[in-house]
Amino acid sequence: MSDIKKIAVDGLWKQNPGLVQLLGLCPTLAVTTSVVNGLSLGIATALVMALSNGSISPIRKFVPTEIRVPVFILIIAALVTIIDFSIHAFIEPLYKALGIFIPLIVTNCIVLARVESFAAKNETVPSFFDGLYMGLGLAMVLAVLGALREIFGKGTLLSGIDLIFGSSASNLVIHFFSDYQGFLLAILPPGAFISLACLIALKNHIEAR
Amino acid sequence: MFKDSFKKVSITASAMIIFSLVASAALSISYFLTKTPIEESDARAKRMFLNQVVPSNLYDNNLVKDTISVEPNPLIGNKKNIDIYRAKKNNQVIAVIIETIAPDGYSGEIKTLVGVDQKDKILGVRVITHKETPGLGDYIEVDKSHWIKNFNLKSLDETGEKEWAVKKDGGDFDYVSGATITSRAVIKSTYKSLLYVKENKKRLFAS
Numbered sequence: 062m063s064d065i066k067k068i069a070v071d072g073l074w075k076q077n078p079g080l081v082q083l084l085g086l087c088p089t090l091a092v093t094t095s096v097v098n099g100l101s102l103g104i105a106t107a108l109v110m111a112l113s114n115g116s117i118s119p120i121r122k123f124v125p126t127e128i129r130v131p132v133f134i135l136i137i138a139a140l141v142t143i144i145d146f147s148i149h150a151f152i153e154p155l156y157k158a159l160g161i162f163i164p165l166i167v168t169n170c171i172v173l174a175r176v177e178s179f180a181a182k183n184e185t186v187p188s189f190f191d192g193l194y195m196g197l198g199l200a201m202v203l204a205v206l207g208a209l210r211e212i213f214g215k216g217t218l219l220s221g222i223d224l225i226f227g228s229s230a231s232n233l234v235i236h237f238f239s240d241y242q243g244f245l246l247a248i249l250p251p252g253a254f255i256s257l258a259c260l261i262a263l264k265n266h267i268e269a270r
Numbered sequence: 271m272f273k274d275s276f277k278k279v280s281i282t283a284s285a286m287i288i289f290s291l292v293a294s295a296a297l298s299i300s301y302f303l304t305k306t307p308i309e310e311s312d313a314r315a316k317r318m319f320l321n322q323v324v325p326s327n328l329y330d331n332n333l334v335k336d337t338i339s340v341e342p343n344p345l346i347g348n349k350k351n352i353d354i355y356r357a358k359k360n361n362q363v364i365a366v367i368i369e370t371i372a373p374d375g376y377s378g379e380i381k382t383l384v385g386v387d388q389k390d391k392i393l394g395v396r397v398i399t400h401k402e403t404p405g406l407g408d409y410i411e412v413d414k415s416h417w418i419k420n421f422n423l424k425s426l427d428e429t430g431e432k433e434w435a436v437k438k439d440g441g442d443f444d445y446v447s448g449a450t451i452t453s454r455a456v457i458k459s460t461y462k463s464l465l466y467v468k469e470n471k472k473r474l475f476a477s
Contacts (some may be wrong), residue, residue, distance in 0.1 A: 092405045102404070124289075125282045132289045139293040143300045150307035153314070157413075162404045221414070249448075 065190050072194025078171045079202030079257075080264045085171035089203060090253035092162065094214065097221040099207025102162045103200025107193060109144065109166045113137045114180040114192030121181050133176045134167075141167045171199060202260065209256045214248035216241030316383070316398055320355060322412070323385035323394040324365045329357035333367070338474070345466035347371035347379075347459065354474060357385075363475045365393055366467065372459035376451045377401045380410070384421075384463045388475055395421040395460055400452075407452035417444065417453070426464050434461040 078084050085106075093099040117136055124132050145163045149156045166172065175195050180188040211218055218235040246252045320333055337353035346352075347370055355367040365387045372380040380400040385393035395418050397410045409415040420443055435441025436453050445453040467474060 091403060094405045098405050123285070125285050127282050128286050131286065135289055135293050139297055142297055146300050146304040146308065149311060150304035153311045156311070157315075164401065165404065 064187055068187060068190050069194045072191065072196075072198040073201065074198070076195075077198040077202060077264075078174075078195050079199050079206075080261050082171070082174070084174050085169040085199060086257075088162075088165050088169050089199070089206065090250060090257065092165075093203050093207040093210055093253060093256075094248050095211040095220055096204055096207040096218060098162075099203035099205075100200060102165070103196070103203040105144075105162055106166050106169060106172070107196025107200050109137070109141055110172050110175055110192035110196035111189055112144075112192070113140050113172055113176055115185060115189035116140065117176050118180040118183060118185040118188035124181075129181065130173070130177070133173060133181075137172055137176065138167050171195065205260060206253070206256050209259075210247045210252055212237060213244050214246075214252065215243055312399070319383050319396040319398060320367060322396050323367050323383045324357045324387075325393070328364060328393075329359050331356075331358040333357055340470075343466060345462045345469070347373055347462075356474070358477070361477055363477055364388055366474045368463045368466065369398070370459045370463045372455040374451070374458070375400060375402055375455045376407050376449065377403070380452070380455055380459070382456065382459060384460055386464065386467045389425070390427070390464065390468060390471075391423055391425045392421050392460070392464070393423075394419075395456075397456070402452045403449065406446070407449040409446050409449070410452060410456055417446075418456075420444065421460055424460075426461075426468060431461075434458070 072078075076082060079089055088102055088106075092102045113133075113136065117133060141163060148163065175192055179191045183191070208218060211220065216236065216238045218237070220234050222231070222233050247256070317334060324333075333355050336356045336358060338356065339351045339353055340346075340348075341351055342348050346368055352369055354369075356363050357365040357367070365385055367383055367385045370382050370384055372382065378401040380402070381398045383396050383398060385395070387393050396412055397418065400408070400410065402408055402410065409417050412418050429442055432440060433442040434457055436443050436445040436450055436457065438445060438450060439454075441457070443453060443457055
């Protein structure tokens with residue numbers, strides 16, 4: 062049990078993929094223009110990571126070292142496609158909100174990184190939890206980043222939540238300032254780098270104390 | 271020496287082949303299992319958009335059933351016969367809805383529905399499916415921004431060929447910086463579907 066706990070602490074804080082390993086930055090920076098976007102992609106990524114780690118670990122001994130990377134990518138891509146199909150077929154509202162994010166996950170190098178550095182060397186159960194917690198750690202960073210950029214960029218929080226929970230949820234959107242003109246820099250890619258830098262600095266500051 | 275390395279290469283290659291076969295098998299099984307539900311879910315989404323493209327108070331027929339099948343045409347980008355929906359009032363065709371495919375989106379095809387009335391004016395455009403970058407190119411969805419409503423009431427007569435472009439290219443339409451390719455693709459496919467309606471006017475609007 063303490064193993065799983067250590068994995069959780071690593072994933073969510075000590076080795077956080079978004080703040081420490083700095084892997085998977087492309088989707089991190091591109092998609093986090095709002096809290097809903099960031100969290101949606103984060104949760105979908107966590108799901109893929111848990112499943113890919115959990116399914117690659119049991120077959121790791123059958124994969125020749127020379128071709129492990131192509132085999133891992135093949136499995137990850139197949140898994141992502143199957144998840145994409147299933148959500149499209151059976152959970153329509155979720156697909157409307159998340160659908161376009163899902164194929165992006167294959168290109169996220171954090172997925173391959175955890176498979177290569179953890180699932181290829183460890184048993185199935187810890188591997189599954191490593192994927193899950195690393196994914197949740199990333200989801201957390203994406204959500205906070207999305208929140209920061211949304212508040213500064215658009216002056217709102219939770220915009221787009223009606224896409225996930227139906228139009229009745231649209232009154233959950235918080236408007237901080239009436240008549241806010243918007244701050245374009247926060248929405249554009251440089252804003253993503255600056256916000257991420259602030260988050261990393263904050264984490265390092267907390268650690269240093 | 272040679273024999274050893276040959277053996278090793280063969281083992282590696284067959285392992286790769288086996289993994290590819292297993293992955294392909296898993297993919298095709300899940301493709302067949304989800305094919306019908308996906309088609310149903312797309313059809314539901316399409317029906318919802320049909321009513322946004324041509325308001326339901328304008329017509330009194332069953333739009334989904336009243337279709338004509340048209341053969342492939344580069345102007346609307348279909349590769350096989352597709353149905354064009356016709357909205358009728360008192361048995362007069364008042365508008366047609368065309369499903370167009372823009373082949374040149376940033377990542378793949380963008381499928382839209384374009385509603386055109388009998389005066390060749392656009393009643394509405396909606397994106398049915400696309401694979402543009404989330405958070406960047408997805409402003410073409412009506413849920414994400416009102417951009418797609420810029421097409422309302424546009425026509426070939428009032429907007430000349432050169433104005434069917436983004437403002438950056440000297441045209442009439444706004445765009446989102448960083449995702450210009452997306453708007454270019456949608457503008458082009460909408461323009462071409464208007465040309466298509468013009469060329470096939472008689473046939474599409476025959477009662």
